[in-house]
Amino acid sequence: MALPSSGDNPEFYCSDTGIWTPIDQMLFEEARIYRWRTSYREPFQFFALGMPISMVRTVTGWEGEWTAPFQSGLLTFTIEQAERITLETYLFPDKRKITEAGYTQMIADILAEAAACFQHCGAYLKFDSKGFARKTSLAQWDYIDRSFYRLQQWFRDIQARPLRRLTTNDQWIRRENVKHVTPALLAWSERHPGNGMSREIPVPELVWSGVREDTYSVYENQVLLRQLRELQHLLREYQSISLDAIRSKAGYYLDRVNGWLRSSFLQQLQPHAGSVVVSQVFRKHPIYRNWFSWFQQLYQFNEYSIGLQSSIPLKDTYHLYGIWVFMQLVKILRENGSLLNSSDLFTLEQNGLVLNLSETKESRIKLVGGATLAYQRRFKPSTLDFVTYTHDMIPDIVLEVEGKLYIFDPKYRIDRNLPMALGEMHKYRDGIVRSTDGSRAVEEVYIITPADGKENSILFGNDYMQKHRMGVYTLKPGEGNMKLAVKLMDIMRGSIEVMI
Known part of the structure; x- marks a missing residue:
């Protein structure tokens, strides 16, 4: 549908050109704040992408601010005046944007280093880090x-409500103990007439009848007993093993x-022998299903994969970048050669081994000389x-390192915002004592940051860093940064010398 007349057409202020631009001619960039105005009274x-845009009335019409989402792609504006008007445009990536190939590269880098750390951790703990079915392994112990x-x-x-079933066993019982008159008992009485004590009591003193009893001897309980004995072994x-922490x-x-x-309900049982099949109870019973799934996972460590603890949407690239x-x-x-123990990086969930890295959850690795690196x-x-x-x-x-703290803060920011971001770092220098x-x-x-530093190059220079003991390093997927590596090793040098 056609846009309103030029006088009513919303305009956005472009900070790059410094002029007001009609909405249909504007090039929008993600994660930026735009001012807009219209003379429509x-x-x-x-709306932008179905979300209302805030506005205030002015002398000439209406105006407001809109923050573009942090995700490039198709952008739809909707204007509801006398009629509904829809405009489709495109939200372009910002200059710091990591491409889809870079995003994939970050995932690959994270998991590759996680695998290397897990091998290092497994060797340190004297375990076979791969693990295999029916034998002990680091991954299996972590799961337990x-x-x-x-x-x-x-x-x-x-134990509070074990599965049980009602069984009927035929046996000789005394006449007064018969609780249920079954067709079988009536048929037996007809076949044996005149065996009673008298005409008034035609039923004999001992009767061949069925006795109903509750039993816990069901398939699922037998499998449970077998699994407990396997876990015991x-x-x-x-x-x-030699490690005191695991042994205790x-x-x-x-x-x-x-x-x-x-437990009393297991005393009358024999463990299940033979192959184990998934019964309807193991599929649908809320408790027995979880129990069975736990033991299924117990031996699934012959082939394992390391993944992230939770999926990270593309719009949360800043989280993945950190x-x-x-x-x-x-x-x-x-x-x-500074890494000692990285076992705290990993945890085991139902779906497999995962990196235990997430927001607001501390993970720490041990380095030589008592140093640590924490997320x-x-x-x-x-x-x-x-x-x-x-x-x-x-x-x-x-x-x-040696009682001193060095803070590295990943910031998925554009160049123009880096001075403000670096200013925020003062709270760490002054506030942590x-x-x-x-x-x-x-x-x-x-x-x-992934930013190139073209607008604030002074923050990336060695002179600035040496003078103020703060600064900015560039780090992008697929590209290394030798300056950052040298800085890390300079910090660690004192700790390494202590080890020597």
């Missing part, structure tokens, strides 16, 4: 340790399993070594 509604509490809850629920194997926990879990095996930068720093430290480390007034005196602070990446004497704990702060 009557009330109307203005992190999900045993769920198994414990499920067994409590099963597996935990005994973990009790025999395995003993605790084994005591729990031994207690479960003494994880990617962290893993790139881990890679630099690992290749230079989303939280500082607050009650933390032990370092505290804040205002509010909680969570820098993205914190490198701690040592708990012992209140002295500043943060030595240096740096921003890592």
Whole structure:
């Protein structure tokens, strides 16, 4: 449908050209704030991608501000005046935008470094990091340790209401104990007339009749007993390894399993022998289904894959970029021999081994000389070594070396916003202090961004960094940054010398 007349046509202010441009001629760029105006005086509604745009009345008409979404693609404006008008245009990527190929490269880089760290972690813990069915492995123990509490809850629920069925067994019983007169009993009485004590009591003293009893001897309980005995055997194997932390926990879990095996409803059962099939109960019963699924996963570690803990939509590229930068720093430290233990990076969920990296959740790896590299480390007034005196602070990446903190903050920002972003880093330098004497704990702060630094090149220079102990590094998928690697190793040099 045609747009309103030129006088009523909304105009957007283009900061690059400095002029007001009609909406049908405007080139929109994602993640930017645009001012708009129109001389149309009557009330109307203005939508972008179905979301209303705020506006205020002015002397000449209406005006407002609109923030473009952080995702390029088709852009639809809707104007509802006397009639409904729709305009389709395109939202272009901003200059810092990582392409789809770069996005894919970040995913590949993260998972490749995760695999390398897992191999390093497996070697450090003296485990076969690949794992295989029916034998102990690091991945299997991690699964048991992190999900045993769920198994414990499920067994409590099963123990409170175990499956059972009503069975009928034919046997000789005394006449007065007969509770149900069945067709079989009547037929037996007709076949044996005159065997009673008298005409008034024609039924004999002993009668061949069926006795109904509840039994827990059902297929699902037999499989459960078999699985518990397998878990008992597996935990005994973990009790025999050399690591004290795993051996003590395995003993605790084994005591729990031994207690479960003494449950009354399991005493009359024999474990299931033969192949195990998925019954309707294992498919549909809410508790038995979870129980069965847990044991199915217990041996699925012959082939495992490492993935991210949750899917990250394309519009949240900034989140993925932060994880990617962290893993790139881990890679630099690992290749230079500074990595000791990266096991805290991983967790095990129902769908497999995943990187335990997410917003507001701290993950920390151990480096040589007692140094650490942390993702989303939280500082607050009650933390032990370092505290804040205002509010909680969570820098993205914190490198701690010999009691000094170095902060690297990934920022998915364009060049023109970098000075403001770097100014925000002062809160870390001034707000995080040592708990012992209140002295500043943060030595240096740096921003890592995909921006090229053409507009604020001074922030990327060595002179600026050496003078102010802060600055900006460029890091893009598919491209390394030797300056950043050298900076990391300079910080770690003192810690490495201590090890030597």
